[in-house]
């Protein structure tokens with residue numbers, strides 16, 4: 001059987017490992033990493049003090065060690081609150097930590113009862129675990145992935161219950177409701193639970209941070225940084241899903257491909273920032289015109305696409321015409337103050353649109369290629385217009401399920 005000293009040193013080693021894991025995420029931008037790191041550093045420092053109890057002064061092994069452990073729980077909790085964006089009530093937490101410390105000192109210097117001290121400290125640590133569990137539970141509906149949240153909640157709840165049982169058991173001994181005999185096995189079980197608590201909670205924290213990092217990376221890959229519209233990658237993935245659905249259900253599907261006319265002139269005349277402003281405005285206007293099922297995306301530069309599921313050619317042409325009219329606009333040059341010189345600040349812009357409707361067996365790439373040819377024709381015919389694509393060339397070899 002492991003001795004309590006070994007368990008304390010094991011916990012120190014586990015906190016050191018967790019600290020290394022957390023430091024690998026230091027620059028990830030995930031919130032809470034700093035607080036969780038401080039918590040593990042405090043746990044690391046507290047463990048040798050508990051382990052060396054018989055060899056060092058009580059001030060170090062009781063007061064300082066408990067202060068560090070209280071700090072550990074408080075910082076773990078603060079880390080979860082910060083990570084979840086709930087805000088940390090530092091003043092309330094500081095008051096809680098100070099009151100707990102004052103109780104520890106009173107139960108050492110005043111009454112000098114180890115079981116009572118263990119009971120009080122266990123109940124307070126248990127309370128913080130339950131608070132962690134509650135914070136994570138409240139944020140669960142918005143979780144990027146549920147498993148890390150459920151793991152952390154389960155761990156915080158289980159550890160909290162364990163600490164409550166420990167506190168109640170020690171309290172009952174003090175009250176004389178339980179025989180005041182030493183139960184080394186039970187104590188070791190309690191210690192083992194305590195040993196695992198901070199590393200387990202940290203594991204949950206790291207999993208939550210990873211889920212957030214992955215969700216952020218996916219969002220960045222799937223959205224255009226400037227306009228917030230779906231990126232080329234996301235657009236093609238969605239288009240492929242819709243194509244497969246259309247093929248299964250025999251429903252029509254259309255694609256609009258559009259490009260801002262003479263966009264280079266806008267950049268050259270008003271500057272790149274004004275060009276950016278136009279692109280942002282185009283995405284907002286397009287979004288306002290589409291149905292919830294339709295999907296717009298920025299394919300690159302000043303080129304955009306709109307996927308129209310369950311839409312036949314004539315409706316698609318009609319939608320394209322409405323879109324063209326909605327995008328025949330005058331934007332305001334952001335570098336010119338409003339009212340200063342309205343004519344110079346006006347950025348007129350138009351778009352040209354190519355429209356293609358999915359033919360049986362056609363791939364997304366082929367559909368896009370036909371829409372691109374139609375767009376090119378719209379440009380060649382004078383811009384600010386809609387052109388329908390030629391019918392798809394029948395090609396049995398390209399047929400897809």
Ligand SMILES: Nc1nc2c(ncn2[C@@H]2O[C@H](COP(=O)(O)OP(=O)(O)OP(=O)(O)O)[C@@H](O)[C@H]2O)c(=O)[nH]1
Pocket residue numbers: 226259260261262263264265267271272273274275276279300301302379383
């Ligand atoms: N402001 C801004 N400009 C961009 C962005 N991406 C591409 N561009 C510019 O868009 C312009 C596209 O120019 P062209 O391909 O010649 O096309 P155009 O001037 O719109 O002419 P047509 O398409 O033939 O009507 C280039 O000057 C690019 O630098 C962007 O994110 N922001």
